Amino acid sequence: METIKTLCPYCGVGCGLEVVADKKQNWKVRGDRNHPSSQGMVCIKGATVAESIRSDRLLYPMMRDTLDQPFRRASWDEALDAIVNRIQTVRSTSGPDALCVYGSGQFATEDYYIAQKLMKGCLGTNNFDANSRLCMSSAVSGYVQSFGSDGPPCCYDDLELTDCAFIIGSNTAECHPIVFNRLAKYHKKNPNVKMIVVDPRRTPTAEAADLHLAIKPGTDIDLLNGIAYLLLRRQAIDPEFIQECTANFSAFAEVISSYTPEFVASRCGITVSELETAANYWEQSQRVLSLWSMGINQSSEGTAKVRSLINLHLMTGQIGKPGCGPFSLTGQPNAMGGREAGGLSHLLPGYRFVKNDEHRTQVEEFWGIAPGSISPNPGRTAWDMIVGLETGDVELLWIAATNPVVSMPDLERTKAALLRSPFTIYQEAYYPTETSAYAHILLPATQWSEKTGVMTNSERRVTFCPGFDTPSGEARDDWSIFAEVGRRLGFAEHFAFENSAEIFKEYAQLTRGQPCDMTGLSHEYIRQEGPQQWPCRENEPVHPANEAKRLYTDRRFHTPDARARFSAYHSRGLAEPPDPNYPFVLTTGRLYGHWHTMTRTGRTEKINQLHPDPFLEIHPRDAAKLQIKEGDLLEVRSRRGKGQFPAKVTKAIAPGTLFVPMHWGSLWAEGAEANAMTHSASCPDSKQPELKACAVQLVLVGAEVAAEVAAEVAAEVGEFNWAKSTLAVTS
Numbered sequence: 002m003e004t005i006k007t008l009c010p011y012c013g014v015g016c017g018l019e020v021v022a023d024k025k026q027n028w029k030v031r032g033d034r035n036h037p038s039s040q041g042m043v044c045i046k047g048a049t050v051a052e053s054i055r056s057d058r059l060l061y062p063m064m065r066d067t068l069d070q071p072f073r074r075a076s077w078d079e080a081l082d083a084i085v086n087r088i089q090t091v092r093s094t095s096g097p098d099a100l101c102v103y104g105s106g107q108f109a110t111e112d113y114y115i116a117q118k119l120m121k122g123c124l125g126t127n128n129f130d131a132n133s134r135l136c137m138s139s140a141v142s143g144y145v146q147s148f149g150s151d152g153p154p155c156c157y158d159d160l161e162l163t164d165c166a167f168i169i170g171s172n173t174a175e176c177h178p179i180v181f182n183r184l185a186k187y188h189k190k191n192p193n194v195k196m197i198v199v200d201p202r203r204t205p206t207a208e209a210a211d212l213h214l215a216i217k218p219g220t221d222i223d224l225l226n227g228i229a230y231l232l233l234r235r236q237a238i239d240p241e242f243i244q245e246c247t248a249n250f251s252a253f254a255e256v257i258s259s260y261t262p263e264f265v266a267s268r269c270g271i272t273v274s275e276l277e278t279a280a281n282y283w284e285q286s287q288r289v290l291s292l293w294s295m296g297i298n299q300s301s302e303g304t305a306k307v308r309s310l311i312n313l314h315l316m317t318g319q320i321g322k323p324g325c326g327p328f329s330l331t332g333q334p335n336a337m338g339g340r341e342a343g344g345l346s347h348l349l350p351g352y353r354f355v356k357n358d359e360h361r362t363q364v365e366e367f368w369g370i371a372p373g374s375i376s377p378n379p380g381r382t383a384w385d386m387i388v389g390l391e392t393g394d395v396e397l398l399w400i401a402a403t404n405p406v407v408s409m410p411d412l413e414r415t416k417a418a419l420l421r422s423p424f425t426i427y428q429e430a431y432y433p434t435e436t437s438a439y440a441h442i443l444l445p446a447t448q449w450s451e452k453t454g455v456m457t458n459s460e461r462r463v464t465f466c467p468g469f470d471t472p473s474g475e476a477r478d479d480w481s482i483f484a485e486v487g488r489r490l491g492f493a494e495h496f497a498f499e500n501s502a503e504i505f506k507e508y509a510q511l512t513r514g515q516p517c518d519m520t521g522l523s524h525e526y527i528r529q530e531g532p533q534q535w536p537c538r539e540n541e542p543v544h545p546a547n548e549a550k551r552l553y554t555d556r557r558f559h560t561p562d563a564r565a566r567f568s569a570y571h572s573r574g575l576a577e578p579p580d581p582n583y584p585f586v587l588t589t590g591r592l593y594g595h596w597h598t599m600t601r602t603g604r605t606e607k608i609n610q611l612h613p614d615p616f617l618e619i620h621p622r623d624a625a626k627l628q629i630k631e632g633d634l635l636e637v638r639s640r641r642g643k644g645q646f647p648a649k650v651t652k653a654i655a656p657g658t659l660f661v662p663m664h665w666g667s668l669w670a671e672g673a674e675a676n677a678m679t680h681s682a683s684c685p686d687s688k689q690p691e692l693k694a695c696a697v698q699l700v701l702v703g704a705e706v707a708a709e710v711a712a713e714v715a716a717e718v719g720e721f722n723w724a725k726s727t728l729a730v731t732s
Contacts, residue, residue, distance in 0.1 A: 006033055008456050008464040009047040010107065010449035011596050013331025014039065014179045015458020016047055017532070020450075020469055028054070028450070028470065036532060038157055038462055044178040045594050049605050051450070056604040059432035059445040060474025068420065072443065077475065080442055084399075085489045087424050088124075091396045097126035098376075101386045101395050104131040104344060105402035106333025109454025109466065111504040112479035113335075113342035115496070116401075117350055119483050120380075121343070122368045123492045127355050127380030130346040132403045133336040134383045134689060135410075139298035140329035141340055142687035143307025147315075147566050149559030150352055150516040151340055154320060154552035155290065155328040156460045156534065161187040162324030164286035169199040169221065169310065170296020170693075174206040175593040177294070177330050180459075185209055195282045199224065200296065201588065202618070202660055203653040212278055215655050216269040218586045218694045219575035222302060224276070225309040226572070227265030229257045229316060231280035239318030246556045246564055247315050253567035268572070270655070283313065288324030295332065295590065299693040301576040304686035308568035315565055321553035328459075335456035338463075341517045341535075342508065346380035350508060351515040355379055367511050368495065382688040383409065384681050390418040401428035401479055402446065406435035407598035407666035410679040410690045413642045428482060430473075431600050435666040445476040452478045454501045455527065461550070462534045463519065465527040480504060513539075516552075516559055576682035576691050577640075579657070583696035585623070587637060587659045589675040590693075595664040603669050615673040617646035618660040619699075624650045627699060634702040637661070639695050642677030645702060659697065 002021050009016040017036020021029050028051040034041035062080035063072035091099045102120055104113065108131075120129045144151045160166070160183045173181040188194050188209070198210035199221070207213040216224055232238060233254060243250050262273045269276075283289055291314065297306045311327045319325040331337050343350040353360035361375045381389055387409065389395030398419075409415040419425065419439040427440035430448035437443060450470040457463050477485075484496035498504050502524040509519045512535075520539035527533055534550040557563040579586055591597075594608040602608045617635055629635065633648045637659065646661055654660055663675040678697055683690045 005467060005469040006036075007466045007469070008334065008458075009043070009050065010334050011046045011050070012177055013333055013336055013459045014177050015334060015456065015460075015462060015464060016043055016179050017464065018043065018047060018050075020051070027051070036464070038458055038460060038532065039179045040183070042179045042182055045608060045611065046596055046602065049607050050601070052606065053601045053604040054448065054450045054470060055473060057431050057433070058473040058476070059429055059443060060476070061445055062475070063443040065441060068439065068441070077477075080444060081485060081489060083442060084426060084486055087397055088486070088490065092124070095396055097124045098128060099394060099396040100124060100126055101128040101381055101389065101397065102399040102401070103383060103386060103403065103405065104129065104339070106131060106133050106136065106336035106339055107402040108335060108339060108344070108479055109452060109456060109501065110335060110338035110342050110508065111454040111501040112483070113339045113344040114350060114504060114508045115480040115483045115487075117343045118368060118495060119487045119492075121349065121355070121375055122364070122370050123487055123490070123495060125374055125376055127346050127376050127378065128386070129344065129380060130383045130386065131339050131344045132383065132405070132408060133333065133339050134345060135299070135408060135692065136295070136332035137298060137329065137336050137340070138345060138689045139300065139303025139307055139684055139687040141345070142304040142684070143311060144329070146304065146686070147308050147311045147568065148553070152352070152461060152516055152552055153329050153459060155326040156549040156551055157183065158549040159290050159324050159326065159328070160184045162288060163194065163290035164288045164324065165195040165197065165282050165290070167197045167283070167289055167291040168206060168210075169291065169293050170298070170306075171292055171294035171330055172200065172202070172204040172206050172590060173292060173294070173330065174204065174209065176591045178593065180292075180330065181206065195286065197279055197282055201655045201658045212275065212282065214269070214271055214275055214279060216271060217655070218588055218658060219578070220269040220572065221297060221306045222309045222570055222572035223260065223265050223268040225306070225313060226257045226260040227262060227269070227276055228280045228283060229253075229313055230260045230265070231262065231277065232284060232313070232316060233257065235280075235284060237284040238316045242318035242556070243316060246558075247567055248562070248564045249567040249569065250316070252569040253312055256569040256571060259571070283317070288322065289314070289317070289319045290325055291327050292330055294330045296693055298687075298689055299691060300689070301682045301684055301691045302570075302573055303684035303689045305568065305570040309570055312567055315567055321551060321556055323551070326551070331459040334458070337457035337459065337461065338455065341457060341512070346382055349375070351512040352517050353515070364511070384683065384688070384690060387415055387418045390422050395422070397424045397426070398422050399426040399428070400436060400440070402430075404434050404436050404598040404600055404666070406439060407674065408663075408676065410676055410681045410692055411641050412674055412677045414681070428479060430476065431604075433668065434600055435598070435668055444482060445474055446482065447472045447476045447478050451476065452501070453524075455505060455524070457535075460534065461517075462532045463522060463527060464532040465524055467528075575694050577680055577694070577696045579696045583639065583698050585657060585659050585697050585699060587639070587661065587678055587695050587697040588693050589661055589663040589679065592662050592664065595662070597664065598666055599664050599669050602664075615646055615662055615665045615670050616649045618649050618651050618654040620654050620656040620658070621650050621652060622656045624648065627701065629701060636700045636702050637678055637697050638700065639678035639680070639697045641680060644674055644677050645672045659699070
């Protein structure tokens with residue numbers, strides 16, 4: 002039996018998988034021991050991924066005129082003609098900026114690239130954004146502002162070379178388990194290696210730490226500046242690196258002078274001793290590796306948090322060397338590939354920017370389109386698309402490979418906006434999802450097992466992913482759907498691709514000379530040589546697949562003067578802090594087994610057995626005040642919405658903070674949608690919403706009803722007694 006080597010389609014770790022068919026042509030999955038990123042390890046999601054690939058599939062196009070009508074089956078020609086006609090009508094009456102596409106880190110790089118060529122090149126609007134906006138855009142913005150370019154500078158080999166792992170805003174053990182497995186094994190074997198975990202929850206990640214800093218939500222910058230204050234006071238810095246390789250240090254030093262240990266400890270809700278221990282670990286380590294994810298990125302201060310963390314590396318010279326550096330853990334399997342291909346509304350392929358005149362010209366010339374075809378204005382972000390539906394400025398919304406009716410913030414507002422959409426196309430492999438209820442046209446897409454392309458993981462490693470299963474029903478690859486629409490709109494010469502290998506060949510040439518140069522890569526090269534990290538330039542010597550590549554080893558950065566930039570940020574705290582009416586901070590996150598909105602994992606029996614229901618974590622002190630017991634049904638209310646969850650009373654959550662998992666939508670647990678409570682306030686630089694924290698109140702379900710009934714009874718008794726007394730007087 003043939004063994005197919007591919008990549009897990011879940012998180013950004015990018016684990017290698019081997020897939021084989023049994024005698025009944027059922028697919029079996031195991032870890033690929035030769036994949037340099039995962040070394041044969043696999044978590045429950047990867048191990049069970051084949052169980053869901055044929056369940057509840059969208060098999061053919063479906064259409065309806067209005068959302069209150071049932072869907073009817075349609076042919077591909079009918080569906081595509083309707084889409085093309087609507088695009089032409091909107092372009093002629095309202096202009097291209099009334100068109101929007103919302104894509105996904107589940108795309109292959111080839112899908113991303115063709116969508117950019119269609120929207121930004123041929124149609125002349127930058128209104129393509131992806132769910133990576135909700136995931137990693139603060140990391141992108143932080144890297145660009147500090148280093149002059151996106152791109153994590155580290156690699157997974159650094160996990161086994163570091164002296165100190167500083168994990169902040171990431172429950173790595175559950176959300177990136179294979180990364181954590183590598184780190185935990187190394188940490189256990191090397192008692193001198195330290196692990197610091199910063200998280201309001203005592204997660205499985207925090208359980209393994211030498212130091213757990215359970216800071217108050219929203220005080221990350223206070224903590225990071227407080228560590229910087231101590232390092233500077235002790236002169237535990239690298240003055241030569243600062244002098245020769247960085248800029249803006251004096252402004253940074255002035256800001257952190259306010260963050261004394263006593264002030265920081267009070268703000269963060271930790272002790273001075275804990276803060277000093279964190280600084281001691283950093284000071285005593287020659288190689289500090291910081292790891293972060295959504296807890297940093299999903300914030301109204303997301304970019305500032307990322308850059309404040311990078312500041313610590315710059316002041317100590319901890320970058321460009323084995324075992325150290327600031328390492329963003331990507332959320333989705335190809336969020337990195339999307340960033341490389343220009344898959345956010347302010348980007349162009351090859352780490353270029355729509356606002357940069359030279360970058361637009363380069364892409365226009367490469368694509369062979371007229372000068373000025375690419376708009377100089379950044380397009381709508383994911384949330385801007387929702388606002389555009391509210392105002393009527395967005396007249397066509399095309400959603401692909403994502404489920405925003407569960408994942409977007411402020412869900413009631415999101416749903417109301419989608420109901421106003423004049424024309425929504427939904428391109429998806431599964432049916433139903435929560436979002437399918439808001440679509441006018443459904444297009445069946447192939448998924449991971451049926452399509453061929455490449456994906457890039459968190460360490461910039463590009464893996465070839467061959468299709469190995471027959472497409473379900475009439476499903477088509479995402480790129481082929483975008484390309485066919487482009488051809489029918491009159492741009493046939495720009496979409497004359499026979500397969501995804503031809504697409505990647507063109508795209509790789511567009512990365513020439515860029516930080517993410519992939520001109521040395523092709524489908525065939527990666528298939529033969531194994532997964533490759535970029536940069537991988539044409540005509541360079543062949544690098545073994547297991548050879549790690551780090552960025553900035555020459556201490557030169559992608560800024561005009563080749564110097565990295567210190568930032569100088571004061572902490573602003575939460576966009577919506579708690580108050581007497583909403584006294585708790587609600588935070589959300591992922592669980593080990595489930596993935597995003599459960600489109601796959603909700604259809605996987607073993608994972609549903611592991612995580613059958615949503616829940617709410619509450620500290621025993623808070624539970625006692627409200628007379629809440631384990632398993633009590635609680636209603637969580639914010640200023641925007643509410644949800645009901647059974648209580649999980651645990652010391653693993655900080656007092657005043659609540660946690661609910663973000664996975665369950667209405668298909669899987671009615672009324673338990675975490676994002677019904679969250680708000681849309683976002684980072685001014687990255688435009689990433691603060692999905693990690695909002696102010697809420699708690700009500701014990703049943704207690705409020707009982708109180709209302711008691712009040713009604715009391716009122717009735719009072720009226721009865723008053724009537725009796727009146728009767729007695731008159732008689």
